[in-house]
Amino acid sequence: MASRAQRSDGRAVFERDGYECQHCRTDGESAGDDLRLFAVGRRSVDAAHPRSLVTLCVDCFERLDDPTASTAESRVLTADGLFRTIREITRTQSGAVSDVAEFASLATSLPATLEAGDRPPYAASRRRILLALAVVDAQFEAVDTADRSRLGGDVLEAFDAFADASARLRTRLSAVVDLVETVTSALGRCHVCFESLEADQSQCAECEITRLDVTEWRDANGTVRVDALFSTLNRSLERTSATTERVTDGATALAETLAD
């Protein structure tokens, strides 16, 4: 159970998320008793700013919080069960791939957006991506630790190849997210909550996150080399496309062994 303090803080998050699980889209009660808060990124729920918190249903929360918690009986993996999991992983992952591409384009248009005084949906995009990556991690962990004795050797081999490709993809997607955060920080915004940061501010006043160090992107005069950041971001994004293809091939090969 969430503590009372968390729940009252959480109400604003539930409200923002429309009392809806941000992973499976199940509607919660307006009291929020069947909803939980999940912190994306590397903070605990208590330490996280609301812009790093997402609403989850109890099922999704438990699967994410401890993927290996359910009873051994329910964790015997059948070919059907694995097939369903792969489908779910593939869906979540391809959502993350397109969200990351959008997040990268949000970054490249950020100078113009800020110039125009507009506020892009930065924190919401970041939350959605980090949640998706955490969900996929948890799904793989659940498969890895399940009883897989009913699955054939060829299936397991195809699964491991798929898992490797997916892990590589997630690493690359995270690298793009890191670069978008760096761009955001370099342009004077908090990489978590997107509030403005003064030039000499090392910590965000709004969410108390330490500002990202962008020293390596500064030229001799201290000016951030935004163009260099953008071309690195674009290269990083290109690398995710190649990896995405490999993951798709892996999923197809795996589906074929499961259909045999």
Ligand SMILES: [Zn+2]
């Ligand atoms: Zn859910």
Ligand SMILES: [Zn+2]
């Ligand atoms: Zn902040």
